[in-house]
Amino acid sequence: MTAARRRVQGSVGHHSGAAAEACIALDYERRGFPIVRRRWRGKAGEIDLIARDGEGLIFIEVKAGRSFDSAVSHLTPRQIARLCSAAEEYLGTQPRGGLTDVRFDVALVDRHGGIRVIENAIGH
Numbered sequence: 001m002t003a004a005r006r007r008v009q010g011s012v013g014h015h016s017g018a019a020a021e022a023c024i025a026l027d028y029e030r031r032g033f034p035i036v037r038r039r040w041r042g043k044a045g046e047i048d049l050i051a052r053d054g055e056g057l058i059f060i061e062v063k064a065g066r067s068f069d070s071a072v073s074h075l076t077p078r079q080i081a082r083l084c085s086a087a088e089e090y091l092g093t094q095p096r097g098g099l100t101d102v103r104f105d106v107a108l109v110d111r112h113g114g115i116r117v118i119e120n121a122i123g124h
Contacts, residue, residue: 056101
């Protein structure tokens with residue numbers, strides 16, 4: 001594969017991911033969970049979306065794919081570990097720190113724009 005083709009594929013993937021995140025953010029906000037951060041980056045990694053749930057937080061990992069099955073297959077144990085570490089780092093910036101109520105959701109988007117949210121998908 002040429003370098004130019006890799007750049008094009010990377011650009012398409014980036015825009016596809018951004019569109020999936022925007023779609024998921026809108027879904028959460030419609031359901032009453034305001035988005036407080038998008039693509040928050042810490043030393044441990046990036047969190048796609050962070051939503052407010054009352055006094056608590058929802059850390060949301062967004063995955064897009066041709067189908068829901070292919071989207072969820074992109075989530076690796078290594079990514080889960082990075083997400084948990086990044087969430088711990090983010091909680092260090094919050095008034096209640098590690099005492100903040102949290103949950104980890106995985107939000108899937110298929111090629112047709114369908115959404116499937118798996119609440120509490122990742123234990124912490």
